[in-house]
Amino acid sequence: MKETYLDNSATTRLDETVLNEMLPYLKEYYGNASSIYSLGRESKKAIEDAREKIAKVLNCRADEIYFTSGGSESDNTAIKGIARANKNKGKHIITSKIEHLAVLDTCRELEKDGFEVTYLNVDSKGRIDIQELKNLIREDTILISIMYANNEIGTIQNISEIGEIAKQNNIYFHTDAVQAIGTLEIDVNKQNIDSLSLSAHKFYGPKGIGVLYIRKGIKFQKFIDGGHQERNKRAGTENVANIVGLSKALEIANRDLIEHRKQIENLRNYFESQIVKSIDSVVINGDINNRLPGNSNISFLGVNGQDLLLNLDMLGICVSSGSACTSGSIDASHVLLAIGLDEDTSKSSIRVSVGKYNTKEDIDYLINSLKDIVKRQRNI
Numbered sequence: 581m582k583e584t585y586l587d588n589s590a591t592t593r594l595d596e597t598v599l600n601e602m603l604p605y606l607k608e609y610y611g612n613a614s615s616i617y618s619l620g621r622e623s624k625k626a627i628e629d630a631r632e633k634i635a636k637v638l639n640c641r642a643d644e645i646y647f648t649s650g651g652s653e654s655d656n657t658a659i660k661g662i663a664r665a666n667k668n669k670g671k672h673i674i675t676s677k678i679e680h681l682a683v684l685d686t687c688r689e690l691e692k693d694g695f696e697v698t699y700l701n702v703d704s705k706g707r708i709d710i711q712e713l714k715n716l717i718r719e720d721t722i723l724i725s726i727m728y729a730n731n732e733i734g735t736i737q738n739i740s741e742i743g744e745i746a747k748q749n750n751i752y753f754h755t756d757a758v759q760a761i762g763t764l765e766i767d768v769n770k771q772n773i774d775s776l777s778l779s780a781h782k783f784y785g786p787k788g789i790g791v792l793y794i795r796k797g798i799k800f801q802k803f804i805d806g807g808h809q810e811r812n813k814r815a816g817t818e819n820v821a822n823i824v825g826l827s828k829a830l831e832i833a834n835r836d837l838i839e840h841r842k843q844i845e846n847l848r849n850y851f852e853s854q855i856v857k858s859i860d861s862v863v864i865n866g867d868i869n870n871r872l873p874g875n876s877n878i879s880f881l882g883v884n885g886q887d888l889l890l891n892l893d894m895l896g897i898c899v900s901s902g903s904a905c906t907s908g909s910i911d912a913s914h915v916l917l918a919i920g921l922d923e924d925t926s927k928s929s930i931r932v933s934v935g936k937y938n939t940k941e942d943i944d945y946l947i948n949s950l951k952d953i954v955k956r957q958r959n960i
Contacts, residue, residue, distance in 0.1 A: 581896040584942045588874060588935030589731055589759060590900055594825075595784040601828040602786065605821040613818045614809065623820045630827035637834045638776070639767045640793055646810045647823055650790035651758040652682040653803065654777035655725075657792055657814070658754045659686045661800030662723055662775065663695055666752070670720030676700040676708050677918040678735075679727050680756055684914075687725075700726075704920050705867035706735030714745060723752045728760035732915040732931055733866030734875025736764070743772030752798060758782055758790075762833035763841050763873055774798055780822065784936070785829030789822035836936075844934040845873035851932065851943045852876055858951055865916060865929060874934035877916075879925050880950075883957045888930055891953045897946055900931050 585593070605626060611619030613627055628642070635642040648654045663673060675687055677699045687697045698716050700708045708726060724746050729736045739755055746753035754775035757766060762783030768776060775798070779790040794800055800813070807815035833840070855862055861881040880888065885901045892899055901913070912926035921929075932946065 584897045584945055586932050586934060586938060586942065586946060587898045587900045589782070589931065589933035591781045591787065592784045592935055593937055594786060595829060595832060597832065598785055598825045598829045602821040602825040605824050609820070613820060623818070626820055626824050627818055630823045633827045633831055634791060637830055638793055639769050641796055643811070644793055644796050646792045646794065646814055647818065648790045648792050648814060649788055650781070651680070651756065651777050651779035654779070654790045654792040655680065655682040655756055656686050657800070657803040658775040658777060658794065659683065659723065659725055660690060661803060662752055662754065662798065663690055665799040665801045666722050670722040671695045672718050672721040673697045673723045673725065674700065674713065674716055674721060675725045676702060676727070678702050678706055678730055678915045679725070680731055680758070683725055683727065683756055702918055706730055706733050706915070706919050707867060708737060710738065710741055710745070713742065717749050717751065721749070721751050723754060725754040725756070728755045728757040728766070729764065729872050730866070730915060731759045732913060733877045733919070734871035735867040736760070736870050736872065739773065740771045746774070747772045759872060761830070763837065763844070765837070768793060768795070780826035780829055783829050783833040786822045786825040789819055789826045791826065840936050841873045843936065844938070847934045847938055847940065847943055848874055848876050850940065851934070851947065852878070854947045855950065858947065859954055863925070865919065865921070876932045877929060878932070879921065879929040880954050881925065881928055883928050883954055885927055885929050887957060888953060892949060895949050897949060901929065
């Protein structure tokens with residue numbers, strides 16, 4: 581049975597070129613980057629070269645780039661770190677109801693510490709109301725954290741406008757760009773982004789490595805104690821091979837961005853057009869005109885989404901019911917509930933996320949499989 585992988589929002593397959601770039605730092609240049617002998621200096625140079633390359637893609641300074649274990653750590657460090665280091669200025673934070681749990685749970689932890697968090701509503705397409713954001717800003721608002729693009733429905737927020745609002749009000753602006761990086765152009769200076777999170781395994785890099793960008797001059801508390809790595813902000817021996825892999829994956833993603841985006845968008849649009857034609861009572865969720873190019877979140881009314889996943893899995897097809905971080909949960913998606921879907925409709929939804937290794941044959945196999953499974957399930 582052939583495996584058909586269509587869950588690229590959860591993780592992506594490691595690019596072969598990226599793997600080859602990493603291998604020397606697992607076999608030959610294995611020195612600790614904190615060591616002063618030549619083997620250690622070789623590792624240190626690789627890290628700093630990677631930092632420079634990443635900074636170039638984001639249009640920031642190299643010393644504004646910090647390496648982490650991934651998106652969740654970057655979100656935690658940015659939000660807790662900035663909030664706690666700047667609590668003398670205020671203790672009010674604004675975020676949205678459809679953020680990744682790495683942001684929502686972090687904000688809930690800060691509420692236990694006396695911070696006040698406002699959770700913005702979104703409309704039926706998953707967009708925040710810019711005017712509501714403006715109205716909710718207070719004198720003690722110190723941080724706004726809004727994700728660049730949603731991981732479940734793909735909706736892209738107006739990051740440039742949010743960044744401008746934050747700048748005008750002297751508020752720090754953080755964005756979780758984990759899903760956006762690799763398919764959307766990002767310029768932290770033009771968009772007035774003060775802090776940004778990304779994770780390599782979302783753009784064909786290795787798992788367990790991420791980046792936290794924080795603008796120079798912004799105070800933030802470190803998240804991990806124990807060493808002086810990452811300019812004394814993130815203790816721990818650097819994962820040199822993964823850092824090199826992240827840098828190479830980002831370089832490739834940035835180089836091929838327009839071509840890659842067109843390819844996966846065409847496959848996604850073909851999938852949705854055929855599904856709408858061949859299956860009754862389906863709803864495409866999110867902002868149809870302004871979402872990630874490979875994302876498709878669809879509700880099959882009258883069908884249980886978990887049953888769909890299990891039946892597809894038996895055919896070797898990998899899709900999801902939403903965020904990989906909540907897989908296995910029997911609760912309806914907080915994102916789908918926030919855009920106004922009822923619980924039954926939310927639980928009838930699946931997320932298909934197309935990647936660069938997918939083909940039209942993959943999509944046709946998924947379409948034909950869904951037609952059979954949905955018909956069978958509805959008959960039951």
